[in-house]
Amino acid sequence: MLRGSALRVTRPRVAVLSAVHAHPHADTDSIIGAVRRELPKVSHQAVYDSLHALTAAGLVRRIQPAGSVARYESRTGDNHHHVVCRSCGDVADVDCTVGEAPCLTASDDGGFSIDEAEITYWGLCPSCS
Amino acid sequence: MLRGSALRVTRPRVAVLSAVHAHPHADTDSIIGAVRRELPKVSHQAVYDSLHALTAAGLVRRIQPAGSVARYESRTGDNHHHVVCRSCGDVADVDCTVGEAPCLTASDDGGFSIDEAEITYWGLCPSCS
DNA sequence: TTCATATACTTGACTGATTCAAGATATCGC
DNA sequence: GCGATATCTTGAATCAGTCAAGTATATGAA
Numbered sequence A, B: 001m002l003r004g005s006a007l008r009v010t011r012p013r014v015a016v017l018s019a020v021h022a023h024p025h026a027d028t029d030s031i032i033g034a035v036r037r038e039l040p041k042v043s044h045q046a047v048y049d050s051l052h053a054l055t056a057a058g059l060v061r062r063i064q065p066a067g068s069v070a071r072y073e074s075r076t077g078d079n080h081h082h083v084v085c086r087s088c089g090d091v092a093d094v095d096c097t098v099g100e101a102p103c104l105t106a107s108d109d110g111g112f113s114i115d116e117a118e119i120t121y122w123g124l125c126p127s128c129s
Numbered sequence C: 001t002t003c004a005t006a007t008a009c010t011t012g013a014c015t016g017a018t019t020c021a022a023g024a025t026a027t028c029g030c
Numbered sequence D: 001g002c003g004a005t006a007t008c009t010t011g012a013a014t015c016a017g018t019c020a021a022g023t024a025t026a027t028g029a030a
Helices: A009-020 A028-038 A044-057 B009-024 B028-038 B042-055
Strands: A060-062 A069-074 A081-085 A091-094 A113-122 B062-063 B072-073 B081-085 B091-094 B111-126
Touching: A009 A028, A009 A044, A028 A044, A028 B062, A044 A060, A044 A069, B009 B028, B009 B042, B042 B062, B042 B072
Parallel strands: A081 A113, B081 B111
Antiparallel strands: A060 A069, A081 A091, A113 B111, B062 B072, B081 B091
């Protein structure tokens, strides 16, 4: 995957990419932890740099619900959305409904040229509700 | 408005509420600046506290697009959404389209009890595009 | 395989938004 | 006007994330 995106293949990057695949919606700190289980000496900066590189290459997607730190996931390019628990902050995926496209055209875009509509659903997860 | 929400009427709160009305989508720092034009000696903490109190009371709404600091607006309870400029971070309001409601029912909520669907449109504002 | 070079990583300091905590002050019901 | 209590001031602390300088490593060419 890294080579496919013209990214150099380094051990930190491989570990970060695996960690994001293994722990969807994990925050940076959890990813650092997961990476260090494999490569104990990786710096936090290397993880931040890798996440930025992977995000820029489109191999991972960064999400950041209001009030949360950045989280990363490996499902990209499928325009899915997220539910966030107001109580514990847990995040789950929500697939697009078929009927969505027309609704996500803004009625009045205020002159903006819109290229993406991101939906965040808010509520309570099963264990908190 | 403050009394209507059973909040004590203090000069900092009045100034914060006016500032949010006068500067929609302003971040906390701008609000502090606006408040201090009227009351130069207000502490930043008082502004943070006021914004929290006003948000809890529903008199203002807090929004925080990914990668941005918290912003506040006085339009509440009308379920409108936002367009955010990827370049300058500027925020504008987008009214609900009539057809939206059915689309914003998640196809699979993963067991979450959802109470709100928040849409953020991303693109470029007129001056950046 | 070796080498050169650009890219990535390590280390350690720093920033900036936000929060915490303790004591002083002001609001509001009586 | 007075007392109780919420709010504000002051100043320090936290935490995610960034910056910067120097070292190490991946990769393409010799």
